[in-house]
Amino acid sequence: MQVDLNLLTSLDALLEEGSVMGAAERLNVSSPAVSRTLGRLRRLTGDDILVRTGHTMTPTPYAMAVREDVRRLVRQAHEVLSPSRELDLDELDRTFTLQCHDALAASLVPVLVDRIQEQAPGVKLRMLAETSADTDDLRHGRIDLELGGGRPSLPEFRSETLGHDPLVVAMRPGHPCADRLDLHSYASWPHVLVSRRGRLTAPIDDMLATEGLRRRVVAAVATVPMALRVASHGDVLVTTTEMLSRPLVEAFGLITRPLPVEFPPAVIHCNWHQRYDSDIAHAWLRDQVRAALAEIVTS
Numbered sequence: 001m002q003v004d005l006n007l008l009t010s011l012d013a014l015l016e017e018g019s020v021m022g023a024a025e026r027l028n029v030s031s032p033a034v035s036r037t038l039g040r041l042r043r044l045t046g047d048d049i050l051v052r053t054g055h056t057m058t059p060t061p062y063a064m065a066v067r068e069d070v071r072r073l074v075r076q077a078h079e080v081l082s083p084s085r086e087l088d089l090d091e092l093d094r095t096f097t098l099q100c101h102d103a104l105a106a107s108l109v110p111v112l113v114d115r116i117q118e119q120a121p122g123v124k125l126r127m128l129a130e131t132s133a134d135t136d137d138l139r140h141g142r143i144d145l146e147l148g149g150g151r152p153s154l155p156e157f158r159s160e161t162l163g164h165d166p167l168v169v170a171m172r173p174g175h176p177c178a179d180r181l182d183l184h185s186y187a188s189w190p191h192v193l194v195s196r197r198g199r200l201t202a203p204i205d206d207m208l209a210t211e212g213l214r215r216r217v218v219a220a221v222a223t224v225p226m227a228l229r230v231a232s233h234g235d236v237l238v239t240t241t242e243m244l245s246r247p248l249v250e251a252f253g254l255i256t257r258p259l260p261v262e263f264p265p266a267v268i269h270c271n272w273h274q275r276y277d278s279d280i281a282h283a284w285l286r287d288q289v290r291a292a293l294a295e296i297v298t299s
Contacts, residue, residue: 005077007044010037012074014050015067019057087280089120096285097126099137100147101196103224103245104268105129108147111292119288129223130196138273144282145289146271158272160286162293164265165241167204168256170249172232181257187213190236192227193220204239204263211261228252241266243297268293 013023014034024034041049050057059067100108105127116123130148137143138157151159169186171177177185187208193200200217208215218236221227225248227238232252240249242256244266249256270289276282 004040007037007041008070008074008077010034011041011049012070014038014041015059015063015070018050018059020050085280087284089284091122092120092281093122094281095124095126096144096282097128097142098145098147098289099128099130099143101130101224103241103248104147106225106247107244107296108289108292111295112288115288115292120284138271141273141275144272144276144285146269147289148269149267150271151269152271156274158274158277160270160290162268162270162290163297164267165243166265167239167259167263168242168245169259170228170231170238170240170245170254170256172235173253173255175235175237175255177237177257178255181260183208183211183213183260186237186260187215190216190218192230192236192238193217194222194224194227194238194240195220196222198222202239207261207263224248225252228254244268 010023010027013026017023017026020034020038021031024031027034038049045062047062048060049063050059109127113125116125128143138146169181177189193202198220200220205215219230224240224245228248229252230236231238232254239259270286
């Protein structure tokens with residue numbers, strides 16, 4: 001059965017005002033229009049809804065019985081079609097899932113958790129590591145935000161550049177390159193490469209090739225902490241990000257030196273699915289991530 005839900009609004013006004021004229025004024029329409037609507041309601045329900053008693057109109061028992069239900073349905077319809085655009089952080093109870101690589105997580109999570117707990121104690125975070133293969137988790141809503149160097153190309157995804165992080169070379173204190181690291185010494189020492197897919201080359205190798213140089217990659221590991229741990233036990237070099245890897249570099253007692261060649265900094269992207277564009281809680285989360293990274297950069 002096809003039901004005109006606008007009839008509920010008219011019925012609500014008729015029951016609240018108790019007259020055609022009052023309902024017409026409330027709905028900002030003409031009295032004849034409301035009279036026609038009342039006729040439709042009578043035919044649809046098989047009930048008179050309002051009956052005349054002298055100079056006034058009285059609701060029928062049926063009308064009295066459904067009055068609160070009609071009011072509730074109209075209010076719920078209004079809430080559905082006019083959602084609140086205000087966010088009550090004290091009442092926000094939600095779990096957000098973020099995915100990012102380990103170095104970014106090591107710097108971001110402590111700051112982000114502090115910010116969120118201070119503002120919205122009911123919010124929980126799930127931090128997932130990068131996977132070795134691409135997934136549809138972002139598309140299907142299993143991940144709220146994806147943070148890292150890549151950005152989706154399909155129009156259904158949104159992406160924002162949050163910052164840039166220069167590359168540095170991490171090594172143990174006392175490494176022969178600690179006092180002087182030029183391009184030739186950089187290429188001559190063994191390297192541990194960080195690659196979630198286990199690749200043994202990186203874009204910097206293409207740059208070295210233009211200079212007639214080739215570095216010796218002795219291992220490819222999945223995470224920055226694993227690479228830095230290897231560097232803390234020997235003379236291998238690890239090329240990593242300066243700001244985001246700083247907590248891990250310090251934790252392993254390592255030092256860093258500037259990359260001995262001009263090379264683009266690592267880009268930090270924040271990616272999400274377009275379904276969250278108008279989600280005010282998700283927009284607040286993006287603000288917190290943005291602010292947390294800004295705090296890391298300026299610290």
